[in-house]
Amino acid sequence: MARILIVDDSPSQLLGIQRIVEKLGHQSITAEDGAAGVEVAKRELPDMVLMDVVMPNLNGFQATRSLSREETTKHIPVILVTTKDQDPDRMWGMRQGARAYLTKPFSEDELAEVIDRVFKSLDTPPGAA
Template identity: 75%
Template sequence: MARILIVDDSPSQLLSIQRIVEKLGHETITATDGTTGVEAAKAHLPDLVLMDVVMPKINGFQATRTLKREPTTQHVPVVLVTTKDQDTDRLWGIRQGARAYITKPFSENELLEVMERIFSQQKAKATE
């Protein structure tokens, strides 16, 4: 079981993602904006962050960049989960340090595949 931080300003999206993640057997922590998400990541050191992009205070790109520059959270993988579906957005998200980019709406299987891939990569990296 992993600890997953979900950051999304939409209560319905937050609840939807939380239900999927908990159904998969993981513990969840939630935040409703980028600033609170960064604070939660520092406080709880999750195994994965699922981050919306379009949010108040600081957006998901800025929050991802902040997490990747912070020594205590730079190892935490971030998946951007957003309605922004342009290739330039995907590229910018990866450049900010995101490990993956999922476009809303997405299926439960799509989220599961991305999470499994990241956890598999983390496990392989830990055994090197």
């Protein structure tokens, strides 16, 4: 079981993603904007972050860049989960340090596949250490 931080400013999106993550057998932690997400990630050191992009205070691109450059959090894979579906957005998100990019709306199976793919790509999957 992995601990996954979900960062989204929409309560309904947060709850929906949280339900899927927990149904997959993972523990969820939540934050309601990018700034809070960075703070929670630094404090909790989750196994993965599912990050929205369009949020107040610190957007998901900025939060992803912050996490990917911080020594204590750069090992945590970030998946951007967003309505921003243009190729330049996708490329920019990956340049900020995201490991994957999932466009809303998505199915439960699509989210499960992306989470599984990213975990499989890690040198040390969660729970293996």
